[in-house]
Amino acid sequence: RKEVEQDPGPFNVPEGATxxxxxxxxxxxxQSFFWYRQDCRKEPNLLMSVYTxxxxxxxxxxxxxxxSQYISLLIRDSKLSDSATYLCVVNGGRASGGSYIPTFGxxxxxxxxx
Amino acid sequence: xxxxxxxxxxxxxxxxxxxxxWCNPISGHATLYWYQQILGQGPKLLIQFQNNGVxxxxxxxxxxxxxxxxxxxxxxxKIQPAKLEDSAVYLCASSLGLAYQETxxxxxxxxxxVL
Numbered sequence: 658r659k660e661v662e663q664d665p666g667p668f669n670v671p672e673g674a675t676x677x678x679x680x681x682x683x684x685x686x687x688q689s690f691f692w693y694r695q696d697c698r699k700e701p702n703l704l705m706s707v708y709t710x711x712x713x714x715x716x717x718x719x720x721x722x723x724x725s726q727y728i729s730l731l732i733r734d735s736k737l738s739d740s741a742t743y744l745c746v747v748n749g750g751r752a753s754g755g756s757y758i759p760t761f762g763x764x765x766x767x768x769x770x771x
Numbered sequence: 772x773x774x775x776x777x778x779x780x781x782x783x784x785x786x787x788x789x790x791x792x793w794c795n796p797i798s799g800h801a802t803l804y805w806y807q808q809i810l811g812q813g814p815k816l817l818i819q820f821q822n823n824g825v826x827x828x829x830x831x832x833x834x835x836x837x838x839x840x841x842x843x844x845x846x847x848x849k850i851q852p853a854k855l856e857d858s859a860v861y862l863c864a865s866s867l868g869l870a871y872q873e874t875x876x877x878x879x880x881x882x883x884x885v886l
Contacts (some may be wrong), residue, residue, distance in 0.1 A: 665811075689872045699875035700862060701814065708872060744813050748872075758827050759804070759875065761813035 660684060661747050664720035666721045670686070670769055674735045680745030688750030688757060690728045691720055695742045695764065705721040705730070735769045742766050773797065775797040775878035777863050783884045789851040792881045795844070796865030802826070804875060805838055805848050814862055820846065853885045 662681045670676050682690075689708060693701040705712050707728055711720040718731040728747075732739055743765040748757035776795040785788050796803050801822050806814035817836065819826040823843040831838065837852070840846040851856055860880040866873040 661813075663813075691874075700879055703874050703879070706872065706874070746875075758819065758829075759816060761806075761815070763813040764809070 658684050660749065660760045661745055661762040663745050663765050665763055665765060666736045667766035670735055670767070672735055672737060672769055672771055674769075675731065675733045676735055676767065677729055677731045678743055678745075678767075679727050679729050680747075680762050682745075682747045682749060682760075683723075683726070684747070684749035685723075685726060687726075689748040690719075690721060691716075691746040691748075691763075692728075692730050693744040693746060695744055697741075701744055732767075735767075737769050737771065740767055740769045775863055775865055775876055777878035777881055779881055780879060781882045781884075783886065784853055785886050786855055787852040789849065790853055790883065791847050791849045792861050792863075792883075793844045794848070794863030794878060796846075796863070797876055799867070800865035800876075801843075801868055802866045802873070803840055803846050804864040804866075805846070806864065808860045808862055810859070817848070831843075850883075853883075855885050858883055858885045878880070 692704040694704045695701040705719045707721045716733045720729045744764045745762040746759045747760050778793050803820045805817045808814040817831045818828040818838045820840045831848050838848045862880045863878045864875040866875050
């Protein structure tokens with residue numbers, strides 16, 4: 658089982674739709690979780706952090722389910738500009754010095770059409 | 772505030788040649804990361820520095836890849852010799868510290884094509 662798994666999609670949705678992505682992780686000791694957005698041929702940028710049970714920012718809601726070891730990202734009222742790849746990041750593995758090692762999923766592609 | 776700077780932005784080389792990438796993190800950021808992102812995949816961590824020390828390099832192919840951050844600020848990543856499968860985007864990121872909740876800020880990346 659991969660450390661961090663995401664459905665690559667693409668998710669093809671009309672404007673105004675609600676769409677949800679899941680990300681599963683294998684390390685039960687993982688401490689922190691993030692969603693990054695990556696536009697085509699650009700660098701990833703932080704969308705949301707997920708520390709405890711979840712986080713909400715406008716149309717975006719991230720949830721954490723520690724028992725089932727997954728995080729989710731919900732996008733309401735999708736806009737054309739939401740079209741991008743959404744990367745899940747899990748800080749789980751520990752380096753020899755005790756710091757956390759970030760692991761990225763492969764990303765989920767979202768296409769919002771008119 | 773200036774972001775993470777990387778150069779060059781693009782590089783084309785032939786297999787078995789050497790190449791080096793440079794990264795200057797956000798001022799004051801102690802932690803620096805190098806990632807390799809192959810087309811269609813997520814970024815894969817190659818090496819993580821805290822100031823000028825290596826925190827983790829478990830996924831760095833040390834037979835051909837090397838990285839340094841001598842003065843704890845900017846960093847270079849080198850590939851010697853390059854293979855076809857090294858074609859990827861090399862992303863540099865930085866964060867303020869090592870705490871698990873730290874946000875990473877990414878540079879624009881260097882696109883490497885090995886022919």
